[in-house]
Amino acid sequence: MATLGRYPKGVAKRAEILETALALVARQGFRQTSVRDIAAAVGLTQAGLLHYFESKDDLWVAILRTRDEIDASKDPEDPDPAATFAALIRHNAEVPGLVQMFANLSAAAATDPEHPAHEYFRERYAHSRSTITAGLRRMQASGRLDDSVDPEMLASILMAVSDGMQVQWMFDDSRDMGAHVEAVIALARTGNRPPAANGSPA
Numbered sequence: 001m002a003t004l005g006r007y008p009k010g011v012a013k014r015a016e017i018l019e020t021a022l023a024l025v026a027r028q029g030f031r032q033t034s035v036r037d038i039a040a041a042v043g044l045t046q047a048g049l050l051h052y053f054e055s056k057d058d059l060w061v062a063i064l065r066t067r068d069e070i071d072a073s074k075d076p077e078d079p080d081p082a083a084t085f086a087a088l089i090r091h092n093a094e095v096p097g098l099v100q101m102f103a104n105l106s107a108a109a110a111t112d113p114e115h116p117a118h119e120y121f122r123e124r125y126a127h128s129r130s131t132i133t134a135g136l137r138r139m140q141a142s143g144r145l146d147d148s149v150d151p152e153m154l155a156s157i158l159m160a161v162s163d164g165m166q167v168q169w170m171f172d173d174s175r176d177m178g179a180h181v182e183a184v185i186a187l188a189r190t191g192n193r194p195p196a197a198n199g200s201p202a
Helices: 008-028 035-041 046-052 056-074 081-092 096-110 118-141 151-171 177-188
Strands: none
Touching: 008 035, 008 046, 008 056, 008 096, 035 046, 035 056, 046 056, 056 096, 056 118, 081 096, 081 151, 081 177, 096 118, 096 151, 118 151, 151 177
């Protein structure tokens, strides 16, 4: 069981581990990054590194939480869901290893309630859906989103498009993930139509 994280030095070392692991996975890929690689990069043995986490899977979940915290710190105070979603998913194209990690762990956790990442993903989807729904409601209030659109349903659709396009992108990285998210939002914008395949209005 992890116990060192409660002490100041332990907190600092855990943060160093997560920052290093995040960079390694982003650069090398999820499958290509081992606990041993991360441990070596922070001057620890594999056993020493796992002193800071409940298990290897707990380490992976902690890396994802760290990424979420970094992404959240970049969000504007009153984000336009279209711009925010497109920017985040375009950034993901720059860190393929993290996309691989998300896809692998989310698939495993979705089918196993006992998986260490199951609760993380359940909470993450609920929080994301709530946040995006609130942003879409602000868009409706300001006249930027069609009043007939159900904001919560559209939020779920946007999340599905985001996740689905990441899977397609892993097979074919010529796919513009952000453009597909923008196209879905355009369907619901007041007076707008989705862009054509060449990026021009349809």
